[in-house]
Amino acid sequence: MTRPAERAGADARGIAGAACAMVLIGTLMAVSAVLGGYPLFFGQAVRYGLAALILLPLALRDPLRPRGVREWALLTALAATGLAGFNYCLIEAARSADPATVGAVVGASPVILAVAGPLVGGYRPSGRVLLAAAADAAGAALANGLGDGDLRGLLFSLGALAGEVLFSLLAVPLLPRLGPLRVSAYSTALAVPLLLAAALAAGEAPRLPSPGEGAALGYTGVVITAGAFLLWFDALGRIGPDRAALFGGLIPVSAAATGAVLGFGAPSGGQILGCLLVGLGVTCGVSPPGRRFTLGAATSRNR
Structure with missing residues (x-):
């Protein structure tokens, strides 16, 4: 079976969507500084709840719904691992390791998706994309910097x-029938009770946010979650999870640029080199040789 991008050509809309989604997510690091004193898990529940309030009414306007145990199980697993579980591990990791270490480890995801993504999608992994993913991951590690931490x-x-x-692999089998809007809507809604349970287990006391915290929560819920999720899931179906994952290297690039704009300091030499490596990896791996970008979904969807 051929990869999505080879059936329809590399899709300009998917490429633009993946790039925009990762740039938006990269701004989360700067915005998170405003939420440093807000209850962590409760804040994440508010974030995903806001996104669900936007996305669910749109999804419910269409009679098409998730069906059968398989689709509901995949959506629940996506919410539990790619949303709630990811945030839980990220928060706990930050307590024992500095952000550079965490970012460098998570930045290895393009290499894994370069192999696992095609296997889940039913096509052969590309050696070219794998090499591009390795450059991308190395660039992300450089852009994050080198840190330290313990085994925990x-x-x-x-x-x-x-x-x-x-977060990407579990969405792949859902997207052809449900499409990005429904996958985004149902997964964010399912993540809310999981995060509220984590907040309860952590002993967090809910409170009203300050005006600054409220603005930050609104931005993370509406722009970073509802907006970026729609862009990302759409890109997965158009260009495949392996090529879409290459744009994950833009997260530290966006974070460094946002920090510079907000006055946190100019990028270091290592960050600049890392950004160049990310650009090289994305450019080399985003499309098959000799193919042009074309508009249109790579996978058929029942809207």
């Missing part, structure tokens, strides 16, 4: 890496 931090970082990979 490393294990939770690996857990966050698993959540990042499953």
